[in-house]
Amino acid sequence: MRADDLKSLFGGKDLTRRHFHKLLASAGIVAASTRSRLASADQKQLEVFTWANYDQKEQYAPYMAKHQQAPSFSILTENDQARAKIRSGYHPDVVTPTENYVPFFVKDDLLAPIDTAKLSNWNQVLKPLRDQNVAAGPNGERYFVPWVWGTNGVVFRKDAAPEYADNPTWNILWDPKLKGKIALRDAPNATIIPAALIAGAKDPYDLTDDELKTVGELLRKQRELVRFYWTTEAEVQQALSSGEIDAAYGWNSTYAGLKERNVPVDYLVPKEGMPIWIDGFSLVKGGTADEQLKYDYLDAVLSAETGAFNISKLYYGSSNEKSFSMVSPEILERLGFDKLDQIMKHGLWAKAVPQATLRKMVALHNRIKSGF
Amino acid sequence: MTSAKVMARPGGRPTRLARLSDILPPQWRRSDAFISLLLMAPAFLFIAVMLFASVSTLVLVSFRELTDPGAPVAYTLSNYLALFSPEGDIYRALLLRSLWIPLLTTVAVILVAYPFAYILAFHVHRYKAVWLILVTIPFWISYFLRVASWKVILGENGVVNSFLAWLGVIDHPLEFLLYNMGAVVIVLTHSWLVFAILPIYVSLEKIDRSFLEAAKDLGDGSMQVFLRVTLPLSLPGVFSSAILIFVRAAGDYVTPSLFGGISGTMIGNLIVSLFTAEDNAPMAAAVSVFLMLALVIVVCAVALLYWLWKKWRANL
Numbered sequence: 001m002r003a004d005d006l007k008s009l010f011g012g013k014d015l016t017r018r019h020f021h022k023l024l025a026s027a028g029i030v031a032a033s034t035r036s037r038l039a040s041a042d043q044k045q046l047e048v049f050t051w052a053n054y055d056q057k058e059q060y061a062p063y064m065a066k067h068q069q070a071p072s073f074s075i076l077t078e079n080d081q082a083r084a085k086i087r088s089g090y091h092p093d094v095v096t097p098t099e100n101y102v103p104f105f106v107k108d109d110l111l112a113p114i115d116t117a118k119l120s121n122w123n124q125v126l127k128p129l130r131d132q133n134v135a136a137g138p139n140g141e142r143y144f145v146p147w148v149w150g151t152n153g154v155v156f157r158k159d160a161a162p163e164y165a166d167n168p169t170w171n172i173l174w175d176p177k178l179k180g181k182i183a184l185r186d187a188p189n190a191t192i193i194p195a196a197l198i199a200g201a202k203d204p205y206d207l208t209d210d211e212l213k214t215v216g217e218l219l220r221k222q223r224e225l226v227r228f229y230w231t232t233e234a235e236v237q238q239a240l241s242s243g244e245i246d247a248a249y250g251w252n253s254t255y256a257g258l259k260e261r262n263v264p265v266d267y268l269v270p271k272e273g274m275p276i277w278i279d280g281f282s283l284v285k286g287g288t289a290d291e292q293l294k295y296d297y298l299d300a301v302l303s304a305e306t307g308a309f310n311i312s313k314l315y316y317g318s319s320n321e322k323s324f325s326m327v328s329p330e331i332l333e334r335l336g337f338d339k340l341d342q343i344m345k346h347g348l349w350a351k352a353v354p355q356a357t358l359r360k361m362v363a364l365h366n367r368i369k370s371g372f
Numbered sequence: 373m374t375s376a377k378v379m380a381r382p383g384g385r386p387t388r389l390a391r392l393s394d395i396l397p398p399q400w401r402r403s404d405a406f407i408s409l410l411l412m413a414p415a416f417l418f419i420a421v422m423l424f425a426s427v428s429t430l431v432l433v434s435f436r437e438l439t440d441p442g443a444p445v446a447y448t449l450s451n452y453l454a455l456f457s458p459e460g461d462i463y464r465a466l467l468l469r470s471l472w473i474p475l476l477t478t479v480a481v482i483l484v485a486y487p488f489a490y491i492l493a494f495h496v497h498r499y500k501a502v503w504l505i506l507v508t509i510p511f512w513i514s515y516f517l518r519v520a521s522w523k524v525i526l527g528e529n530g531v532v533n534s535f536l537a538w539l540g541v542i543d544h545p546l547e548f549l550l551y552n553m554g555a556v557v558i559v560l561t562h563s564w565l566v567f568a569i570l571p572i573y574v575s576l577e578k579i580d581r582s583f584l585e586a587a588k589d590l591g592d593g594s595m596q597v598f599l600r601v602t603l604p605l606s607l608p609g610v611f612s613s614a615i616l617i618f619v620r621a622a623g624d625y626v627t628p629s630l631f632g633g634i635s636g637t638m639i640g641n642l643i644v645s646l647f648t649a650e651d652n653a654p655m656a657a658a659v660s661v662f663l664m665l666a667l668v669i670v671v672c673a674v675a676l677l678y679w680l681w682k683k684w685r686a687n688l
Contacts, residue, residue, distance in 0.1 A: 080648065180547065186629070188649060228551045228633055235523075235630075244528040355651070362650040370637040372462050 046071035046293040049082060049092035051279070054148075058309045063300035071297060079104075086110045086284060093287030093294050099134050099278040102144045103352040106135040112283040113141035118295045121302040124320045128344055129278070134352070146280040147301060148316040151252045151336070151343060152190065154268040155236075160246035168268045170194040172247050174218070179225045183236050183248040186229035188358075188365035189275065189350075190249050195219050197272040197348075204273070205351040212360055219368045229369055233257070240265060252336045253315040259334045267336040273348040280319070311335065317343075427664075434657035451658035463642070463659055467666055470639040473553060473628075474621035477560040478614050484561065485568035486610070490602075492569075493576035504570070511566050519627050522559045526550045526631075551633025559631050560621050567620075568613040575609025576602070604685065611678055619667055639663055 079101040196204040230236040255267040307318025308326040526549040625640030646656035
């Protein structure tokens with residue numbers, strides 16, 4: 001879940017279906033949890049600070065089976081806002097940051113280390129995800145367990161650019177043939193990282209000034225071909241399905257939504273590397289619920305069943321490897337997860353960009369977008 | 373006359389104000405200005421807290437140095453210097469654009485709203501309230517939805533293109549309808565229309581009809597009556613709505629982000645990005661102050677022109 005999902009709340013299809021129901025559901029959960037809080041004054045309930053669609057009962061079923069009482073949820077809408085709230089004294093037990101924000105949480109000393117030995121499902125987590133330990137402490141402490149992820153790639157019309165089916169490359173977004181038929185996401189990462197990958201930057205998440213300059217030139221060239229920079233998923237889906245554009249930077253959920261409507265699109269896993277975003281769980285320093293409750297909850301959300309639910313209902317990848325075999329091949333194909341090994345191979349797990357570099361990236365993105 | 377007599381109600385019971393006045397110096401007690409100030413106090417306090425406090429916070433932040441959270445706060449001029457540095461070209465260009473787009477919008481809104489308000493004020497005699505309610509109906513839905521639905525109208529397969537194609541006027545959809553400055557002006561014009569229709573209608577409605585009759589009796593034709601009587605008397609409404617629309621349109625960022633494309637991005641978009649993505653509140657505050665100053669200058673210039681115009685007319 002991203003900050004701009006909030007925008008798509010107004011943006012068309014998503015309003016009616018996903019978000020609206022989730023808003024209603026979260027309201028319901030608030031009501032339910034108030035009641036149960038009264039019922040169990042003796043034990044402090046687990047408090048989870050998470051995104052609006054991450055609070056569904058299917059996602060923590062094993063926890064319910066064990067404790068017969070749902071955690072209480074509070075809804076977060078933006079990583080920065082969550083960080084500010086915790087910094088100013090709010091202490092939930094569990095929080096759900098996006099991976100590249102975790103270092104900022106750790107820097108502010110807001111998180112407690114997680115002992116993965118206490119999680120029975122930890123060994124089922126995909127190895128590339130398990131191997132990376134974002135913002136690890138000096139003794140290898142782990143502050144974040146990955147949970148759902150999604151890809152950033154290219155959604156394109158098969159009828160307009162069939163040759164890219166066998167040549168998956170970011171260069172499709174620089175193809176003069178598609179002039180005026182390309183849309184990019186209006187976010188610094190979405191324009192700059194692909195350009196950096198094409199330019200062969202050493203580390204696309206920590207660009208040097210020279211590399212940023214090359215990227216800037218590439219983006220200026222690309223700008224001549226771009227129809228618009230999109231802000232909501234519904235917007236780009238609509239443009240792809242009407243044929244207003246032929247290729248766009250998009251998420252696998254963008255592709256899945258179009259496939260569902262039988263639009264002739266394909267999802268391109270760029271050989272130069274495909275950035276992947278990850279949301280996961282962290283323990284908040286100062287959370288007062290029982291340790292056992294916290295670990296039971298983490299273990300529950302990491303279960304294969306929860307992952308399968310996330311894949312088929314939220315269109316998000318699961319961190320649990322087993323989840324993929326529990327979902328029908330048709331769904332996996334629709335989501336582009338049939339190419340899981342390709343994704344794992346070319347996947348570029350999002351890293352935190354150093355703040356100074358991030359500011360330069362945002363400034364560059366704004367210049368490009370405003371015609372400079 | 374004692375102060376108690378001045379302040380007492382006819383029934384003879386002293387009011388709170390009367391008791392208060394007892395402790396005031398005598399020259400204040402009789403001062404109308406003081407009583408007016410007292411009456412204005414609640415509104416003034418509200419404005420002081422809501423506006424003054426937040427604007428001064430903004431100004432304060434704009435002088436802060438960009439530091440990590442927790443680091444000691446330092447103050448600097450560098451944010452403002454950046455606005456005028458070579459790399460600040462983007463701020464200056466977007467500021468100019470953010471004055472130009474609202475100017476076009478304001479002119480367009482007035483041109484559309486004036487005839488409508490005129491007909492409503494002078495030629496509609498029955499069910500005026502119904503007409504006024506009808507005008508506001510598009511504004512019953514959320515701003516975002518209203519704006520977004522323009523995509524359906526201007527889009528490649530949108531209403532305009534489909535209609536023109538059906539007429540046979542075009543064989544390719546017109547692409548210039550979306551993602552440029554013109555699209556932003558069209559959508560903003562629609563967004564702010566009602567805020568011009570209502571004030572202009574009110575100022576037209578207030579015009580004493582006997583002035584118009586007198587002008588006619590003295591031999592003016594309808595056009596002359598309009599130009600010499602109706603239009604000048606309705607200008608207060610035109611000016612107040614123009615200022616309202618200009619200022620609001622200059623600060624808009626939703627419409628340019630949806631319709632602006634490369635030529636229609638405005639400074640509001642940049643401020644949002646500085647505050648959120650770049651996490652650089654001091655710079656964002658400096659750009660906001662920059663925009664506010666520019667708006668104050670424009671509004672003062674317009675007010676000055678209006679004042680000069682009134683003086684010139686009075687001397688006629």
